[in-house]
Amino acid sequence: MIEFRKEFFADERDDNLNEVGKPTRRQDILGHVTGRSPYFDDHLFDGLLHIRCVRSPHHHARIRRIDIAEAQSMPGVVRVLVGRDVPRNLNTLLSLLDFGIDDEPLLAETKVAYKGEPVAAIIAETEAQARAAVARVRVDWDVRPHVLDVEEAIKPGAPVVCEVYQTNKFIYHGKYDHQKLRYGDVEAAFARADHIVEGRYQMSPIEQAPIETCGAIAAPEVNDRYVCYTSTQALFFSLGTAAKMLTMPSNRLHFIGGTVGGGFGGKVDSLHEPIAILGAMLTGRPCKFAWDREEEMQVGAPRGAERWYIKDGVARDGRILARKFTGYFDSGAYTRLSSYAIIKGVGHLPGPYTIPNVHADVYCVFTNRTPATAMRGFGITGVDFAIEAHMDKVAEAVGMNPIDLRILNSYRDGDMKAHRRVAKNTALIECCQVVADKAGIALQASSRAASSLRDGGGERGRLPAHTALDQKGTVTGIDTGGYARKGGAPGRPAQPVPMPGYSMPAAATAAPRPPAQTPARPAATAASVASSQSTTPPPPPAQPANTTDRPRQGAMRFSSISGLRRR
Amino acid sequence: MAKTPIVFVLNGAERASFAEPGQNLLEFLRRGVGDLSPKYGCGQGTCGACTVTIDGQTHLACLTLAESVTGRRVQTAAGLATGATLHPLQEAFMENFAAQCGYCTPGMLISAKALLDRNPNPSREEVVEAISGNICRCTGYEPIIEAILAAAKGRARA
Amino acid sequence: MIQSVETHATIAEAQRAMGADAIYMAGGTLVMRDVNAGVTATRIVRSSDPVLADIRLSGDGVTIGAGVTMAMIAVHRDLTFLAPVARSVGGPQIRNMATVGGNLFAPHPYGDFAVAMLALGARVSVAGQSAAPRPIADVLRERGRIGLVASVQVPRPQAPADFGFLKASRIKPKGVSVLSIAAYLPRQGGRIRGARVAFGAMGPMPLQASAVERVLDGQSLDAATITRAAQVAVEGLDPPTDPLATTWYRREVAGVHLKRLLERMARG
């Protein structure tokens, strides 16, 4: 039930290749069908220890005291880990890319911000013994008010979820409490539109649900190194995160993975590797830390729920004149990757259409739920649902066939996009035409004749003469890293280097890697404890949780400082 | 806690090992016996990744008490091939691209084999029913159904 | 955490070995899940009593050992009326493991076979008790303290069309119950005599729909009767909200599914 329509774009392709384009069998298929593909847990160790976490039963609570004495004396228990055992117990994933402020402990010490947040880890001879000991850790909780809805969370007086971000909003560019997209003037265009179409769209939190749950096994290796077998989707991301949190040179870690039982975005958070390695460091024995299915579903980070409001101004003939978005991304209790998903999502607006006026305010909101993370289509799937459900309403409002409406508004080669780059290599119109044809839907003559290669550019390729700007949501005193550099790039960001089809990618000049910083625990946690006691009155616009001159942290960082190669 | 000695037949060969009290068959096979082909997916009996046959009937190893296989015949995906010769289902799964991450594949193959062993020429509906206790997150099931039907057809010709 | 596993030769001995620190394991589909999660007793008690696997026909009834699996019922030539019920439980692997006795103890939303047992007016023999078998409704109500089930005695419908079963689930072909319904409608001279209708996943345990039974009794299974039965479907039911559906939804569709089941039975 699949056909390859080679007649489309045939003159842009050289199909005379030896191996590319062939239905070659998968290299890994023999291992899969014989049950011999080595996933992380398919490595046997004598004396393997098992790790299970003690988790918060509350959405939001301060920790008065953690009593591990009884658990420590349970049969089979080798060691109990708490936050102070983690050399550097605060991290944000994208710190490896110089983006965001460390906001999340590996094991919570002073407070928990979501139900299921780990506060201790039991290391025992058997999994059953670890489970039994988990039940014997006594935590004295001071339960606090919590907030679960994104729009409630950003109201004044809402409980502060994450101490680093006092208004429950991630700070972009050290400047705004949301990411803006401004292209043209939507309000002016709404005033001259024939139809205004509005909608509200809500995604649900979704579990990546790989059949293999997340986990890692770490063991002492010869030469004073540690080997870590892991289900990670991003080997060096996990290695870098572990090196940072354990303050360990990256070359003392030997990560092995690469054969993973499904990921879909759920295996990038790098929570298992540092705990498993820490266990191996402190016990001198191989340690396994993996989620069971219940944890995978409720403690493992889901696709974050997004809420989108869309307002369109539409001309009688179906042309969309203006589109305005307000988006709330439910990041849960910590940042993980949601901050970046919004940047990716904003670069995607207003969808594959050429609309002369586009406006978006998108907020990364902290709530007392399981932190969100990547999932297949991260940053895009939710807003695509909103856009395309909305397009159906627009079609109805102007009385058009929904496919004709898409083709009429579709972007074409040469059109200017709202993120101020020219569209190229587009093919939306052809996809629409093929489906309409297969489904027996009669399109307008203009839709049938349309092409991604024609009628783009020109007037459609020019930047708007006027763009309405504003300073709404200004924040001061916060530095959230490279992407969040205060003021950002004033002019024209770097253009991509054009690359020919099969030629070698332009040789990249490797920027010198900055030397590893000596880890130092930032003052953020301690400083913020006091300020979060009150739920009222509303905190003023983000007080500095970190000073702008705080050195960037990290045992190993992937990115050259953003902007080093800025042109 | 006394461990229990267990003697059973795994993929045609007699095996012996010790089980912890309350240990499930999945953990016993993997860590006690070293057969890593059944996979842990849930420990709740809801995903089918640990499917094995016991005396020819499919069971969920995670919900089976290890000692209940004493004296019985267990088959896992690791025992499907005969020497270097793959089972027709394995060939069909390779040919039909019926696996992506491969993690559900061993359990899926065992469910499919149990079907073909009792019904060599199943309908599509019977295939669907036979794999309904095995969850796949990657493939959308269609290539797996196709592979099982193809294996059945190949066998019918042979 | 489990410290020991005991296997007893008879179900009566197993009954005697039970205690507050013990859990009885039959097919394992319910108990092993708890064992894996570490939330259970310290002793597992089992029984190898061959009588548990017996299926004995007697006149117009059948006695099914508590250890008989769903798969055994699904293929038994004298139990074809129960085959659709057995096939609705779990997937193929679960059916090879799950037992008739265990199903009586399955928590919401499981226990579809028990729904059928309730509709058929089955009686339950408890291990080590010489007293007469007890009505299943009592056993379901007291299932936390009833003791071990040895067997279930089930009347066999005189006509296959007298018994019907429906399970509504979100996933096909294997999904757990949004609700399930079993109806036993013996007919004499075209009139229903002694109607029994039971719902699953509509309360803390399988529940008998007395209001529906009252509407059906003495009537022929015609459109008007079916409509009236559907209207009172939810009387006496107490459906919970769970990840699959809300109380509201279950109440809204209970009558719809009852109507569909009764219409199917009316068609024969």
Add this chain to the structure above:
Amino acid sequence: MALHRGRGFAAINYPIGMNLGGDPSQALVHSNPDGKFTVALSSIDLGQGMKSVTRQIAAETLGVPVADVYVDTADSDTGPHCMGSFASRGTHRVGNAVIQAAQEARAVMLQAAAEELEVDPADLVTDGQGNIHVNGAPSRSITTMAACQAAQFKQGRTVSGRGIFLIPLSEVDPETGEMTPVSCFAHAALLVEVEVDDETGEVAVRDMQSAYELGRALNPKLVEQQLVGGAWMGMSHALWETTEPYYPDRSHGPVDFNHYLMPGPGDIAPHHISVLERPAPDGPFGGKGPGEMCANPVLPAVANAVYDAVGVRIDELPITPEKVLRGIRANGGAKPRQRLARGAR
């Protein structure tokens, strides 16, 4: 009771890769003395086929049969740095890095061959079957094995190559959102047909017609795997999946696959796929990466189809029977729209 058929449509584009920190990936390629190659990566195969597609890319670039290449993934001691397998970046980023590495190794192999054949390496071509010959003169040839043997045992050359792919770092303007978000886009359009039960609110997907444009299909069977499985996941997101059924309330969160709902093999519908290939100028052999975007059009298409069938707009996912039933009740019954019927204008 009535079952109502409805059709819904959606069209999307999808950005390939991410624009954070240059999004780099590296690859190393080297040959054994007999001309059999290994590609060392730290990239991850989650099932999407990373090992398989990079193997084909390496073989194509080296000019050797695919059987002469194996890909080893994800050992941090041997595989060079890669950001990871996410953001649809694998095929595009890693593929480009493999091309660069394989080109370097190929250049050494051709140099070695040239020395043996006493010709200019620029005049040599590979036949993809394990031979190197002078362009236009197939008889003046040497096997890749002989060339690699000569390089390593006679000439003292390493038949190996290093590759990296890095995009220019891109700032994001805080005032306007100006940025270079990605390097290329994939596209899709999809029409779904559903059947809605107006007494229970249950929705069944009956048919899907799609067109996906994903650059060059580097391996058509791997593409098919992604598109079939991805569309299944899309309908699953649309109609079934949630970890918090009563969001933003956190109660009743599922903890197993009996309560975390995904369509079973009995819920799937025929999916008629058309693949269009407009090669990406910066993609490996023009490939883009179909892995993530294939699910996206299904979600809105299903929502639009439900509206078409019974006149109920569900703007909150997932589209449960309860939401549909409540909508039908609120409207005073099903209100079919039928705007995309066959032949409709």
